[in-house]
Amino acid sequence: MIRVEDLRIGYAAGRDRPVDAVHGVSFEIGPGQTTCLVGESGSGKSTIAHAVSGLLPANGAITGGTVHLLGRDVTRWAPRQWRELHGASVGFVPQDPLSSLDPLVRVGDQIAQSLRVHRTVPRDRVRGRVLELLEHVGIPDPATRARAYPHQLSGGQLQRVLIATAIAARPSVLIADEPTSALDVTVQKTILDLLGGLQDELGLAVLFITHNLALAQERADRLVVLQNGVVKDSGPARQVMENPRDEYTVTLLSHEPAQRPDRYADHLDADPDAPAVLEIDGVSKAFGPVHAVGDVSLRLTRGSIHALVGESGSGKTTLARIAAGLTGFDAGRVTVLGRPLPPRPEVANDHPGDLQLVYQNPLAAVDPRYTVDRIVDEPLRLAGVARDERRRRVREILDRVALPAAVLPRRPREISGGQRQRVAVARALVLAPKILILDEPTSALDVTVQAQIVDLLIELRREQDLTYLFISHDLGLVRQISDTVTVLEAGTAVEHGRTRAVFDSPAHPYTQRLLDAVPGRHRAPALALREDNA
Incomplete structure (x- = not known):
């Protein structure tokens, strides 16, 4: 269903040649199988998922190797060629619902659009199927929720809407980029049990990205461990977890809370x-x-x-x-x-x-037009702290949360997710709350x-x-x-x-x-x- 051989992916800055971010990655996924990509931020997991699903950004390109999907070589496909596969044969669940759903369209209508485009059910049955999908993914009172706009639902509910949209046309391949990171454990289990049922029913092949190693071990057939775009470990999930070959895998496991419950x-x-x-x-x-x-x-x-x-x-x-x-x-x-x-x-x-509050999603909690310097400085400015003192305290708190001064002129979308969360913590701590x-x-x-x-x-x-x-x-x-x-x-x-x-x-x-x-x-x-x- 998916075969990736010696895949290399690069990103270009301006007219420069692409610089590889993924280096020679290979794996296969058969019908009814799940392969998990694991690794820290920046390891290339999402880049691989986007390449396999034809969703690389304009400055990204496959620079070597091949991608075969459902028996077809899609390595050099143009966006127009992908249209017949997206939704109908290949479902994609992105990580961030806030940037993936239209804020001006009711969530039920967004799911219905996929059903209409792919003609999955007759037009007079679209609304009923939307409610069935919302119920399947564990959203209570689906009739009410279908009429809601994205801002009226919780992060976990929005993630379930994305999953409902991805499986609406009953695809053969599902590519899921951290699909359960915003979900509580019971809903996570419901969603993954649902995907497991679809695998049994449709022979669905799943490429699954997660940072939850216990979840990867429980749900995946095979694991691919990535660091800086290089495969450090791969094989059957249980084998990789119990007998890791690379020190990087051992380090990842040591950071998993389930592995060290007495760490603190x-x-x-x-x-x-x-x-x-x-x-x-x-x-x-x-x-x-x-x-x-x-x-x-x-x-x-x-x-x-x-x-x-x-x-x-x-x-x-x-x-x-x-x-x-x-x-x-x-x-x-x-x-x-x-x-x-x-x-x-x-x-x-x-x-x-x-008292200060650190929100779940730092992208939604700060002005995207602000630089990191201004984001962290703002509470001090509102408190009437003098400019020189503000500069000193901003640099002091950034150093405290292990952020380099180089991030000060950058905006939230120009830094990694881990760095954004550190910025959120720094902003909360800069006033020295109790x-x-x-x-x-x-x-x-x-x-x-x-x-x-x-x-x-x-x-x-x-x-x-x-x-x-x-x-x-x-x-x-x-x-x-x-x-x-x-x-x-x-x-x-x-x-x-x-x-x-x-x-x-x-x-x-x-x-x-x-x-x-x-x-x-x-x-x-x-x-x-x-x-x-x-």
Whole structure:
């Protein structure tokens, strides 16, 4: 179905000859098989996916080797030739829904467009098929969601819309670039089970890109490990995970939370008797008829890391925005460093020097026209800090998050995803707050960059006695770094306690269901198996 031989891909700057970013990559995928590409940001994973699907940008080109798709040599195909394959034979799921969906078109209409173009079903059945697809990918109340615009859905729901669009015409090949990075574990399992069913039914060949190594081991037949466009390891998934041949693969595995659950054990165990810095007491919030949060309480002590977990739509982000003073609440009480917040804030986050929020998607949280210098400088400027002092503190905080001064004149789209997330952290830290609310800060990062960001957060916590409210659907990471955890289901707190105790002996069926959906939860870590075999 897919055969890639000695593939080389380059990018040109202006009229210069292309400089290779991918060097001699080869692999095959047969009917009903899944091959995973893994590696850190910049390793060439997405470049290969775009080349195989005919979606390289204008400055990208295949400079050597061949790509065969469904028995045809497509190496030198022009965009016009790809039209007959896109959607009908080859489905593509991009990583970033915000840049992949039309913000002015309802999501149901965007899925319907694919059905109409490929004439998958009769015109009078298009709407019904759209609702079936939305239901298949786990979107509740599909009739309502189909009428929504992209900005009205969560990141996880948007990712599911992209998957529904990709499989709408029942393709033979699916190329998925981080299709589940924005999804919670239960929806992730639902989506991957759906794709597995399509593989069995249609003989679907899947090229899957992921930074979740436990997921790759569980779902892939074969793995290709890439570093700087070069294949470092390849073979059957279990073999690569348990007996890696290259030191780079060993390093990747060591950064996977599931492989080292006790990585930060010596840095945790916050003092339970420390004073409270953030208290949420019986808070409720409704958006019209939708009850987003209902009677939730939690207490964060100074220097602690408290995690919020739950499925998409469980109220995690709403609760975070309430705590940050960005969203009002209908009932209850919120106190930040002893100061109560008004139920209906007149000023968005009127305590920026005490508390900052780091958003899930830094591209959506900053002005794309701003340079990195201006993005990090802005909070200081709004706080009335003098120019020379601002320059000093901006460079100091960039150095603190390991970003070179060379990124200062660049814009968000001119730097990598890991660098953008570091910029977001730097912007939040530049005012030296006492509390950081982190809303999925590592969901789009590979395990190496994630480990670097988490190392930084743990170090800053130790040095500055920072307190974190940490939101994540990566339960392996939550277990690794948090002292305590609250589990939310449909806006209600169903379980609360020390993280290890909750994860080892969950008392609520919902918590048990979340944990059972974690990839590789019931399997020993690959590195441990490797050591046993040795």
